[in-house]
Amino acid sequence: GAGVSQSPSNKVTEKGKDVELRCDPISGHTALYWYRQSLGQGLEFLIYFQGNSAPDKSGLPSDRFSAERTGGSVSTLTIQRTQQEDSAVYLCASSLEGQVNTEAFFGQGTRLTVV
């Protein structure tokens, strides 16, 4: 597709279960970001992939959170043993690597609810 695609759009899970969130970036975009946004709040940086470089994981809130990016394209954010405070909208964005003067394009997000 033409834009960043995220799936699922909504996910309800029980506390303690693992979840996987998927992001398909724009074709040709090798930089990819994951952000978390709680209701009425700003964007909390989680992780950043840029080409073949080691990802910047400095924003991951705990070791329950992990992300990978296979083949430099699709990315999966995994949350293990989910907690209620993990409930939020998880946003993915992509941009052109090495191009400073280009914006990031966002997906619609995955709304995660942990019950």
Next chain:
Amino acid sequence: GESVGLHLPTLSVQEGDNSIINCAYSNSASDYFIWYKQESGKGPQFIIDIRSNMDKRQGQRVTVLLNKTVKHLSLQIAATQPGDSAVYFCAERNNAGKSTFGDGTTLTVKP
């Protein structure tokens, strides 16, 4: 560490008035700044950008001003309309290509 923050969390304006949304950034090495608009239930969308070698850039009804001396960025919206109601984020991009976002300002336009 790097941070980009907004001065005001909320802004309420009358329809037809001009709006000014402010942003402070801390990384003086950032090369590129962007404003995003996020409507309810959607991801942020690009509005306008500005490079660090500029101090003003105009778009359709929007103007971005950059003051590198005090590390301040602002977004001006002319003749604000109800459709402008949203959360506005500023972001800075460093020379490694990584974006850092501010906390966001909620703009409410009153009819």
